[in-house]
Amino acid sequence: MSTQVTPVVSPDRHRDERPPSGRGFGSLGGRRSLTGWIFLLPAALLILVMNFWPMFQAFILSLQTGRGAQLSFAEPLWFNYERLLADQTFWMTLRTTLLYLVIQVPIMLAVALVLANILNNPRLRFKGMWRTAIFLPCAVSLVSYALVFRTMFATDGLVNDVLTGINLIDAPINWLGQTHTAQFVIIIGLLWRWTGYNMVFYLAGLQNIDHSTVEAAKVDGANAAKTFWYVTLPQLKPMILLTAIMSTNGTIQLFDESYNLTAGGPAYTSMSVSHYLYEVSFVQNPNFGYAAAISYVILVIVALLAAIQLKVGDKRD
Amino acid sequence: MRKKMTLASVAGVATITLALAACGGGDGSTGGDGGGGGEGDGSLTVWAWDPAFNVYAMNEAATIYQQDNPDVTVEVIETPWEDIQTKLTTLAQTGELEELPDIFLMQNNAFQKNLINYPELFTDITDSGIDFAEFPESVVAFSTTEGANYGVPFDNGAAVTALRTDVLAEAGYTIEDFTDITWDEFIANGEDILAQTGKPLLSGVAGESDLITMILQSTGGSLFDADGNPTISDNDALLQAIDVYTRLVESGLFVEVNSWDEYIGTFVNSNVAGTINGIWILGSIQTAEDQTGLWNITNLPSLEGVGEATNYSANGGSSWVVSSNADAELAEDFLGATFAGSTEFYDTILPSSGAIANWIPASESEVYAEPHPFFADQPVFQLAVEFGAQVPSVNTGAYYYEGRDAVSAAITNILNGADPADALAEAQATVEFAMQ
Numbered sequence: 001m002s003t004q005v006t007p008v009v010s011p012d013r014h015r016d017e018r019p020p021s022g023r024g025f026g027s028l029g030g031r032r033s034l035t036g037w038i039f040l041l042p043a044a045l046l047i048l049v050m051n052f053w054p055m056f057q058a059f060i061l062s063l064q065t066g067r068g069a070q071l072s073f074a075e076p077l078w079f080n081y082e083r084l085l086a087d088q089t090f091w092m093t094l095r096t097t098l099l100y101l102v103i104q105v106p107i108m109l110a111v112a113l114v115l116a117n118i119l120n121n122p123r124l125r126f127k128g129m130w131r132t133a134i135f136l137p138c139a140v141s142l143v144s145y146a147l148v149f150r151t152m153f154a155t156d157g158l159v160n161d162v163l164t165g166i167n168l169i170d171a172p173i174n175w176l177g178q179t180h181t182a183q184f185v186i187i188i189g190l191l192w193r194w195t196g197y198n199m200v201f202y203l204a205g206l207q208n209i210d211h212s213t214v215e216a217a218k219v220d221g222a223n224a225a226k227t228f229w230y231v232t233l234p235q236l237k238p239m240i241l242l243t244a245i246m247s248t249n250g251t252i253q254l255f256d257e258s259y260n261l262t263a264g265g266p267a268y269t270s271m272s273v274s275h276y277l278y279e280v281s282f283v284q285n286p287n288f289g290y291a292a293a294i295s296y297v298i299l300v301i302v303a304l305l306a307a308i309q310l311k312v313g314d315k316r317d
Numbered sequence: 318m319r320k321k322m323t324l325a326s327v328a329g330v331a332t333i334t335l336a337l338a339a340c341g342g343g344d345g346s347t348g349g350d351g352g353g354g355g356e357g358d359g360s361l362t363v364w365a366w367d368p369a370f371n372v373y374a375m376n377e378a379a380t381i382y383q384q385d386n387p388d389v390t391v392e393v394i395e396t397p398w399e400d401i402q403t404k405l406t407t408l409a410q411t412g413e414l415e416e417l418p419d420i421f422l423m424q425n426n427a428f429q430k431n432l433i434n435y436p437e438l439f440t441d442i443t444d445s446g447i448d449f450a451e452f453p454e455s456v457v458a459f460s461t462t463e464g465a466n467y468g469v470p471f472d473n474g475a476a477v478t479a480l481r482t483d484v485l486a487e488a489g490y491t492i493e494d495f496t497d498i499t500w501d502e503f504i505a506n507g508e509d510i511l512a513q514t515g516k517p518l519l520s521g522v523a524g525e526s527d528l529i530t531m532i533l534q535s536t537g538g539s540l541f542d543a544d545g546n547p548t549i550s551d552n553d554a555l556l557q558a559i560d561v562y563t564r565l566v567e568s569g570l571f572v573e574v575n576s577w578d579e580y581i582g583t584f585v586n587s588n589v590a591g592t593i594n595g596i597w598i599l600g601s602i603q604t605a606e607d608q609t610g611l612w613n614i615t616n617l618p619s620l621e622g623v624g625e626a627t628n629y630s631a632n633g634g635s636s637w638v639v640s641s642n643a644d645a646e647l648a649e650d651f652l653g654a655t656f657a658g659s660t661e662f663y664d665t666i667l668p669s670s671g672a673i674a675n676w677i678p679a680s681e682s683e684v685y686a687e688p689h690p691f692f693a694d695q696p697v698f699q700l701a702v703e704f705g706a707q708v709p710s711v712n713t714g715a716y717y718y719e720g721r722d723a724v725s726a727a728i729t730n731i732l733n734g735a736d737p738a739d740a741l742a743e744a745q746a747t748v749e750f751a752m753q
Contacts, residue, residue, distance in 0.1 A: 068434035069410050087750065154579055176575040177523050265524045265575075267726035282403050284718045284751065285430055288410060 055299075062292035071289060080293035089268055090294065093276040096183065096269065101251045104187045109243060112195050113236075116202035117228065131203070134196040142193070146260035149189045150176065179269040182262045186270055189257050194250075198243045205239035206232070241313040245306050252302050273298055360390045361648060362418035366398045370600070371422055371471065371635065374666045378655035381662045385654075389647065398424055402431075409435035419643035420652070425459040425474065425634045426717050432462050433715040439467045440639040445649035447657045455710030456675050460636045467638060469652045470675040474595040474634025475705035476531050477614040479602055480518070482693060484590035488513040492613040497628055500532075500561045503618040507570040516590040519565060520583035523573035526725045528593060531632050532558035535617055536624035539711035540720035540748075547720060547752070549727075550738070550745035554623040559728060559737055561620065566732060593617060595632040596701040600671050603691050612692050616704055629707040634675070673701045716752055723747040 062080055064071040074080060084090055118124065119131055137145070152158045153175040160172040175181045209232060217227045233240075254272040258264055264271030264279075271279075273294065281291040361379075365371040372393050379391035396404070401421060408416050414437060423431065432439060443466045449457050452470045460468025478495060485491060488510040495506065507518045521528055533539060538554040541547055549555065565571035572589055574580050583589045585605040592598060602612060616628040637656060639648045655662045656676065663679035666672045674680065680702035688694035714720070723744035730740045 069412065069437070083753065089747065150576060154575060156579070156582075174523075174573075174575070177573065265729075267524060267729035268722075279722075282399075282406055284722070285715050286406050286410070286434055287751075 058292045058295060061289055062296050064289040065287075066289070068286065074289065080290045081297075083290060084293060084297060090273070090276060092268060093271045093273045094297075097252060097254060097272045097274075099183065100187060100190065100254060100272070101248060104190050105244070105247045105251055108191050108195050108247065109198060109240065111191070112198035112243070113202055113240075115195070116199045116206055117232070119199070119203060120206045135200055136196070137193050138197040140193070142256035143260050145193055146189065146257050149185065150261050153185050176262050177266055179266060182266065182270040186257050186261055189261055190251070190254075194247070198247065201239050201243050202236060205236045209235045237313065241309060244313065245309050248305050248309065249302050252298055252305070359388045359647070360392065361420060361644065361651060363391060363393045364396045364401050364404075364418050364421040365393055366396055366401065366422065368395055370597075370670050370672055373670050374471070374672050377666050378651070378659075378662055381659055381665070382651050382655055389651070391651075394418065398422075402427060405431060405435065405438055409438050414438070414640075414642050417640040417642035419640060419648045421638050421640060422471065422635050423460075423468065423638050425456070425470075425636055426713055426721075428459045428468060428636060429462070429713050430715045430717060432460070432467055438638070438641055440641055440643060440645050440648075441465050441467060442469070442639055442649055442652075445639075445653060447649070447653045451657065451677050452675050453677070453706050453708065453710075455631065455708040456634060456636075456705070458710045459634075459713065460638075468636035469656050470634070470636045471656060471672075472597060472634055473673040473675050473701055473705050474597070474631040475673075475701050475708060476535075476593065476617055476630040476632050477596050477598075477701065477704065478591065478593050478617055479598065479612055479614045480591035481516075481584075481587075481608070481611050482613050483611045484510065484514050484516050492615050495618075496615040498618050499621040500618045501621065504561075504564055504568065504570065507565075508568055510590070511568075511570060514590070516588075517570050517572050518589060518591045519570060519593060520572040520574060520580055520589045521592075522577060522580050523575055524725050524729050526721055526728060527632055528571075529555070529558045529562050529724065529728065530721065531593065531617065531630040532561060532620055534709060534711050535627050535630035536620050537627070537709035537711065538624055539713065540724060541712050541714035541716070543712055545712065545714040545716070547716070547745055547748040549720065549724060549748060550742040552741070554620065555724075555741065556737055557620055557623055559731060559741075562728065563731060563737075595634065596673055596697075596704075597633060597671070599692075599697065603671075609691050610693050613695055614692060614697050614700060625709055627707065627709060629704050629709070631705070631708045667698060671698075673698050673705075675705065677702070677706065716748060719748050719751040720744075 061071070063073055063077050065074040065079060066072050076082075115134060119127060119134075124130070154160075155172050155174050155177070157175075159175065160169075163169045164172065173181060175185050213231055213235070214227055217231045222230065253274050255274040255278065258270065258272040258275040259278070262270040264275055268276075277291050277294045277298075280287050280294065363375050365375055367373075372395055375391065375393045379389075379393075382391070383389060401423070405417075405421070408414060417438065443464075447466075447469060449461075449466050456470040456474075457466065460466060460470070480492060480495060482492060485494070490506060490510060495503065498506075503518075511517055519528075530540070533554055536554045536558075538548075538552065540549055540552075540555070562571070566573060572583055574583060581601050581604075584592050584602060587605075587608070592602070596614075599614070602608075617630055619626045619628045637652055639645055639652070658676075660679050660682045663672075663674045663676065664682050664684040667674075667684055679685065680699060685698045685702065686696050687698075689697045724741075726747075727735075727737075727740040727744040730743075731737050
C-alpha cells in the first residue's frame with residue numbers, strides 16, 4: 001500500500017468554469033487552453049517517458065525467455081503466461097493476496113469512516129491530538145513498522161508476554177510460524193498502518209459537506225444513525241470510491257509487509273504476489289521475462305477491480 | 318498575455334530538459350554510489366558488506382599491499398549482500414557493466430547462479446598466477462565452472478558444533494562425548510542433557526534448511542547432481558537428514574524460532590546450550606562476554622549408513638570476484654599478493670575479526686595455533702581450518718536458492734504432518750518447474 005496520492009478535493013466543483021468561448025486556438029479562450037496544455041506537457045511527457053514507456057518494455061519483456069541477459073522471444077510468444085497457469089506458488093501467493101484484500105480493505109475503510117465521523121464531531125475535545133495520534137502511523141516507514149511488528153509478535157515478544165500476563169493463553173503462540181496467525185499479523189499491521197491515512201480523506205470529505213443538510217435532517221427528526229446513513233454517507237461517496245480504489249490497488253501490490261514482517265513464511269503461505277515477483281527476479285535464478293508476466297497479471301487484476309468499483313460506485317453520469 | 322506566453326515557453330523548455338535528464342545518465346559517468354572500476358589509474362573499487370569482517374579485511378589487505386605498491390589506492394564501498402545481488406542483476410540485465418567495481422564479494426551459495434546467468438560480470442582468473450590448489454577443493458568448486466576459476470575464496474564456512482561445556486558437565490558429559498559421533502548418539506546424549514538440565518542443545522530459524530543442507534553435505538550429497546539436475550525426491554541421504562531434523566524438533570532438542578536475531582538470542586541468553594553452524598557463528602557467540610571460557614567447538618555428528626558419512630560440512634562463506642570492468646592485472650596481482658599469498662595479512666585480520674582463512678598455508682602460522690580464551694583455550698582457528706580441508710565438495714548449481722526454498726517449504730509441511738516422500742516429490746516438482 002505504498003501509493004501516496006495527494007487528495008484532490010471534489011474536482012467536479014470546478015466543472016462550470018470552462019473557458020467561456022471558442023475552441024480554436026486563435027480566440028482568447030483557445031489561447032488560454034493552449035497555455036493550459038503547455039503547462040500539462042511537462043508532467044505528461046515525464047509520465048510518458050518514465051511510466052508508460054517502461055510499461056511497454058515490460059510487456060515486451062514478458063514475451064521473452066532465456067538465461068541471464070540473453071533473452072529472445074519465447075516460443076510460443078505467450079509461454080510465460082502459460083507457465084503462470086501451472087505455477088502452484090504463484091496461485092498460492094495470489095490467493096493469499098486476495099485474502100488480504102477481501103478481509104483488510106473493508107474493515108479498514110469502515111473503521112476509517114467511523115473514526116472520521118467521531119473526529120468530525122464539533123463537540124469533541126482535544127481534536128488535534130486525536131487526529132495526530134490516528135494519522136501518525138502513516139508517518140512511519142513501512143520497513144521499520146514491519147520490523148517492530150515482527151519483534152512484537154515473536155514467540156518471546158511483547159504480545160505473547162501481555163497475553164500470558166493476563167492469563168489469556170497458557171503457552172506463547174508462534175504467531176509468525178503458522179500460516180493463519182502469520183496472515184493475521186500482516187492484516188493487523190496493514191490496519192494499523194493505513195486506517196489513519198484513509199480517515200484523513202474522509203475527514204476532508206466530511207468538511208466539504210454542507211452542514212445545513214445535516215441540520216435539515218435533524219429538524220426532520222432523523223436520529224444520528226439515520227443522518228449518517230442517508231445524508232452524510234451519500235455525500236461521501238466519491239471519497240469512498242477513491243479510497244476503495246487506492247486501497248485495492250495498494251493491497252494487490254503489497255510487498256513491504258510480506259518481505260519484512262513474515263518474510264513470506266511459513267512455506268510461502270503469507271507471501272504476496274509482488275513479493276513472489278521479487279523472489280523470481282532477484283533471489284532465485286533470475287527470470288525477468290516471467291517476472292514481467294507476473295507484473296502484467298497484477299496490472300490486469302488492479303485494472304479490472306478498479307473498473308468494477310467505478311462501475312458500481314460512480315453514478316454521476 | 319505576453320507574460321503568459323513567456324511562462325508557457327518556460328514550461329516547454331523545462332519539459333525538454335527534464336526529459337533529456339531522464340534519458341541521460343548513461344554517459345559514462347562513474348557516479349559516487351559505487352561502480353567506477355577499470356580506470357587503470359592504480360585505484361581499486363571494492364564492494365563488500367560487513368564492516369567488522371570482510372570490509373575490514375579488505376582494508377587491511379590494502380594496507381599490506383601498499384607497503385610494496387604505495388601508489389595503489391583501494392576504496393571499499395560497504396554494500397549489503399542483498400544489494401550487491403540486486404545491483405549485479407540490474408547491471409547485467411541492462412548491460413551497464415561499466416558501473417561495476419573492480420572487485421566484489423559474493424556469497425558462495427550464489428556464485429554458480431550468477432556465473433551461469435551472467436558470465437559477462439566476471440573475469441576468468443585461471444591464469445592469473447593464483448594457486449588454487451592452496452584452497453580446499455570444496456570451496457574452490459563454488460567459483461569454478463568448466464575448469465575455469467572465477468573467484469578467490471575468502472572466509473571459511475567450515476561447519477562446527479559449538480557447545481556450552483558447563484551445561485555438558487552438569488549432566489556428566491564432556492566435549493569428547495560429542496566428537497566424531499553419529500546423529501543417533503547426538504540425540505541420545507542431547508535427550509539425557511535436556512532431561513537433566515532442562516537445556517536443549519540446538520536452535521535455528523523455522524523454515525530454513527541450513528542444518529539439513531549441512532547434514533546433506535557431510536555425506537557428500539546435495540540437492541543437485543553434478544549436472545545441476547535436482548535430486549530432491551528419492552534422495553536417501555536427504556530423507557534421513559530430514560528424519561534427524563524432525564527427531565531433533567520433536568524431542569525438544571532443537572528450538573525453532575522465527576528470525577535470525579531470535580536465533581542468536583537463544584544461545585547468547587543461555588536458553589540453549591549450543592549451536593551448529595559455519596565457523597563464522599563464533600563471532601556471534603562471543604558477544605556473550607559473561608560466557609567466556611564456557612564454550613568448546615568440535616566437528617559435526619555424522620549421518621551413519623549413507624554415502625561418505627563424514628563429520629565435516631560447511632555453511633556459507635564467500636569469495637572475491639574480479640569484475641569484467643576491472644583493471645584486471647592490478648586486481649589479480651592485489652588478490653594474489655594478499656588473500657592468496659600473505660600469511661602476514663591473515664595473521665593481522667584473524668585475532669580482531671575472526672576471519673578464518675580458506676588459504677591453507679595461512680593455517681600453518683602460529684597465530685592460528687594460539688589458544689582462544691573464550692573457547693576455554695581451544696585453538697579454534699586451527700580446528701576450523703582442519704575441518705574445512707575435509708569437507709566433501711558438492712555442486713550447488715544455478716538453482717540453489719530454488720532448491721533450498723522448496724526443501725524449506727517441504728520441511729515445514731513435514732513437521733505439520735505431511736508424508737516426507739510426498740513433500741519431497743512436490744519440492745522436486747517445484748524446482749523442476751522453476752528450471753523449465
